[in-house]
Amino acid sequence: MKANVTFLKTTLILCSAMLAACGGESAPTGAVGEAMQAQQTYTWKLVTTWPKNFPGLGETPERFADLVEEMSNGRMSIRVYGAGEIVPALEVFDAVSAGTAEIGHSAAYYWRGKAPEAQFFGAVPFGLNAEEMESWVSYGGGQELWEEVYAPFNLVPMLGGNSGVQMGGWFNKEINSVEDFQGLTMRIPGLGGEVIQRIGGVPVNLAAGDIYTSLQTGVIDATEFVGPLNDLALGFYDVADYYYFPGWHEAGSLQEFLFNKEMFEALPQDLQVIMRTAASAVSATMADEFRFQNSKALTTLVEEYGVELRQFPDDLMAELYNVSQEVINELGQSSEIGQRILASYRAFEAQVKDYQDISEEAYIRIRAQQR
Numbered sequence: 001m002k003a004n005v006t007f008l009k010t011t012l013i014l015c016s017a018m019l020a021a022c023g024g025e026s027a028p029t030g031a032v033g034e035a036m037q038a039q040q041t042y043t044w045k046l047v048t049t050w051p052k053n054f055p056g057l058g059e060t061p062e063r064f065a066d067l068v069e070e071m072s073n074g075r076m077s078i079r080v081y082g083a084g085e086i087v088p089a090l091e092v093f094d095a096v097s098a099g100t101a102e103i104g105h106s107a108a109y110y111w112r113g114k115a116p117e118a119q120f121f122g123a124v125p126f127g128l129n130a131e132e133m134e135s136w137v138s139y140g141g142g143q144e145l146w147e148e149v150y151a152p153f154n155l156v157p158m159l160g161g162n163s164g165v166q167m168g169g170w171f172n173k174e175i176n177s178v179e180d181f182q183g184l185t186m187r188i189p190g191l192g193g194e195v196i197q198r199i200g201g202v203p204v205n206l207a208a209g210d211i212y213t214s215l216q217t218g219v220i221d222a223t224e225f226v227g228p229l230n231d232l233a234l235g236f237y238d239v240a241d242y243y244y245f246p247g248w249h250e251a252g253s254l255q256e257f258l259f260n261k262e263m264f265e266a267l268p269q270d271l272q273v274i275m276r277t278a279a280s281a282v283s284a285t286m287a288d289e290f291r292f293q294n295s296k297a298l299t300t301l302v303e304e305y306g307v308e309l310r311q312f313p314d315d316l317m318a319e320l321y322n323v324s325q326e327v328i329n330e331l332g333q334s335s336e337i338g339q340r341i342l343a344s345y346r347a348f349e350a351q352v353k354d355y356q357d358i359s360e361e362a363y364i365r366i367r368a369q370q371r
């Protein structure tokens with residue numbers, strides 16, 4: 001009762017101080033209300049799974065924040081936090097869901113324990129590449145399904161960039177067959193991790209900042225992360241000998257922006273459009289940056305640090321492909337929405353395949369033959 005009296009007093013004081021907007025007939029409506037809303041400024045927090053200013057992945061949310069501030073003429077100011085500054089790297093989903101922060105930047109496969117179907121919006125082993133993945137999400141029905149998966153968590157997802165085909169990982173022994181994964185503890189999240197488990201390995205999920213020490217101290221035997229740009233920055237060449245390609249498990253890994261749904265939908269319409277537009281703009285450039293920076297970083301890794309580049313054998317890839325199909329189909333069958341997502345994903349794959357064969361893939365094959 002006492003708390004209620006205090007609340008009432010505080011409300012009265014605030015009302016007289018603001019001289020407006022305390023309900024009833026005194027609340028400004030119509031053009032006046034809209035004008036006030038148009039003047040309102042917001043300061044939001046954006047939490048990420050990446051170390052602060054981490055190349056590629058961590059720079060994208062910074063660019064988003066700058067762009068939103070500029071496009072909104074300062075009405076929306078966003079402060080970006082690195083992993084662990086407000087919440088740990090892998091608690092971004094919960095933090096934005098609860099409104100501890102209004103926005104997050106991460107990757108969907110980290111949430112397999114909360115929403116297993118989210119993994120379809122991260123990376124699917126031997127699945128769509130970056131361009132195809134974004135095409136499915138934007139034009140093939142993926143976005144609507146993604147929103148449906150996240151809505152019960154009070155979240156709205158948006159494209160947050162793409163790292164392109166990743167590397168296969170860092171190992172301290174040569175990998176020649178499925179048997180080489182027996183008992184191997186490897187940092188590899190999502191569906192790729194599930195595949196490694198089925199062939200006898202031990203997948204673990206570690207955030208970027210924890211991988212180096214785990215590899216150095218033998219807590220893990222191997223790791224994948226992203227590609228040369230990030231792997232160079234994290235110093236894996238110090239603690240592993242062989243750098244394998246290709247990243248069969250992550251050919252078109254989507255990064256994501258997460259918005260607290262209630263808070264996002266309460267924003268004035270123009271700020272919502274600005275946020276969507278800025279997310280789309282910075283998302284579209286991530287893969288471009290990775291393509292160029294990965295190529296330079298790979299040269300540094302091989303020429304300056306003597307990293308041994310290795311390709312996974314074709315017959316190993318064939319075995320992992322088969323196990324991957326089992327894992328994907330089981331996930332798709334595990335729930336009603338999973339069935340609809342898998343059906344949409346497969347329909348998109350089937351739809352674009354023939355055209356990809358005679359366009360992108362034909363061109364890349366022919367170009368490679370001339371070199």
Ligand code: CA
Nearest residue numbers: 224225226250
């Ligand atoms: Ca990865």
